[in-house]
Amino acid sequence: MPIFVHISDIHFGQEKRTGEVIVNNDVKERLITDARRTLDAIGKYPAAGIIVTGDIAYAGKVDEYKRAAEWLDRLAEAIGCSKASVHLVPGNHDIDRDxxxxxxxxxxxxxxxxxxxLLDHYLAREPDRKEMYARFAAYIPFAEGYNCPLDRNGGLAGDKPVHLxxxxxxxxIGLNTALTCSKGKGEEGHLIVGERQRVLPMEAGQELVVLAHHPMRWLLDGADAFSYIKNRARLLITGHEHNPTVDVEGTPDGGKLLVLAAGATVPPSNEVLLYTYNVIEFGLDATGEKLVVTVHPRSWDHERKNFVADTSPLKGQDPTFTLDCPNFCSGLDGGASAQSEDDVAQPQETVVAAPAAPLEAQSTPMPDDFALVLLKFFRDLTPGQRLKVLVRLGELPDDWTEELSHAIExxxxxxxxxxxxxxxLSEAIEWVLSEEENGGKTEHG
Structure with missing residues (x-):
């Protein structure tokens, strides 16, 4: 069953501004080593992937994502997962305030x-929408490479399946809670995700894990968003507040929603907080109808100068949670035995198999070879290099002058x-990278 390393609020780039380069880099090195040792200790190596709940960068700059990419690649190698097996969402530090x-x-x-x-009004206007998403200019190709694209019509920040x-x-499912973040303080309770994000999908055989940077109380529409989450998801994972907690919320159908708030993997220097991360196991119970989630919190021990197990976020709870999963049982209605008389009196939703649909509603994981090429094309190439690749493949004319949007790419x-x-495509990418390394002297052909 899949197991993930969960990190949040890494803030690549802040150490340049605080003078803590050596300390922060050492912590990130120790995390790589500790994650591998933790997986070995619980007998769960290799991991299925990495979860990042926002604030990958500190100022939303290209060089910060370059360093993040290099570190994530090393973490992925250490825990045995593909470099492309990363699920991520943006945080408020992933916008470029400049x-x-x-x-x-x-x-x-x-x-x-x-x-x-008003948000819908601005999203409907191309100039306004373009200006809004310009803040994410460095994050967008980074996330696209991991197949967690930002929907620049105000929609989701990723939608990827993991088979059990x-x-x-x-x-x-990723929510872009940074969609309406600005420069100022006092944004708690005033951010908006909008109905394009908060109306979560439902499909027989699938249960949702919702990733968001901000806790729902930071959203103006947070109560409605949380209502959808409680009714349609099994797990909500957030970041931002740097206070690691694991809570269980009751759901309207008598079930449970597991809410995991992350600490900061690398907290800002002005905060007296621990460096933290989690290892999260997913599995099925003996019946195969319930989701079993085990949370292993890890935090920095200042005496040992290393990561150790930390049960404090669990607040005395057992680290293993068993969650009812209506969508695993008998479709979206949860089975006739689970319905009240009032439920039966109402017309029931007909469950139909989802079509083999495009990226916005994937039902099968992306093949590894394609995922790795996608990662290299978007994350590791500059816009100019991506243009060269497509021209070399004959997908664009040599004299192409129009703006090449990510949607077209x-x-x-x-x-x-x-x-x-x-x-x-892979060969063209390597050719462009080689040309760059050789100062543009690679022979054309």
Whole structure:
């Protein structure tokens, strides 16, 4: 059964501003070693992947994501998962505040005061939408590489399946809670995710794990978002507040929602907090109908100068939680025996199998070879290098002058993969990288 290393609030780049380069780098090195040892100790190596609940960067700059990518690759190698097996969402530090002019700042403040109708108004206007997402310019290709793209119409920040077996799977849904973040303080209770994100999907055989940077109370529409989560998800994982806790919320159907709030993997220097991360196991109970989640919190011991087990976030609870899963039992209605008389009196939703759909509603994991090429194309290439790759493959004319959007790039890459041209794409990527290393002297051909 899958096991993940969960990190949050790494803040790559802050050490340059605080003078703690040596200390923070040492902590990140120790985390890599500790994660491998923890997996070995509980007999769960290799891991299935890495979960990152936002604030990967500190100022949303390209060089910060470059360093994050290098570190994530090393962590993935240590815990035995593919470099592409990363689930992530953006945080408030993943926006580039230098891209927020006075007009955008006023617009975002108004949205926080007036609510979703105004957000929808701005999202419907291409110039406003483009300005809003310019703040995520460095995050967007980084996340696209991990197949956790930002929907630049105000939608989700990733949607990826993880199979458990026997026709059952987890579906990792990412919320972009940083969508309306601005420069200012006092944003608690004024951020908005909007209905395009908070109306969560439901599908027979799948249970949701929702990833978000901000806890729901930071959202103006947080109560409604949390209502959807309690009714449609089994686990909510958040970051931002740097206070690690594990709580259980009751759900309207009498079940449980596990809420895991992360500490900071690398907290800001002005906070007297521990460096923390989690190891999270997912499995099924003996009946195969319930989800079993075990949380192993890890935190920094200042005396030992290393990570150790830390049960304090569990607040006396057993680290293993067994959660009822209606979608695993008999479709979205949870089975006739689970319905009240009032439920039976109402028309029931007809469950139909989801079609083999595009990326926004994936039902099967992406093949490893395609995932690794996607990672390298978006995360490791500059926009100019990506353009060179597509021109070399004949997907674009040599004299292409129009702006090449991520949507166009992704469509071309998907088409190349589905048409069996993954190898030429991989070779073109290596050619461009080699040309760069050789100062542009690589022979064309």
């Amino acid at each position: 891209e927020i002019g006075s007009g955008l700042e006023l617009m975002l403040r108004e949205v926080g005061e007036k609510g979703e109708p 077996g026997d026709g059952k799977s987890l579906r990792f 992704r469509q071309v890459v998907d088409d190349l993969g589905s048409s069996g041209r993954l190898q030429p």
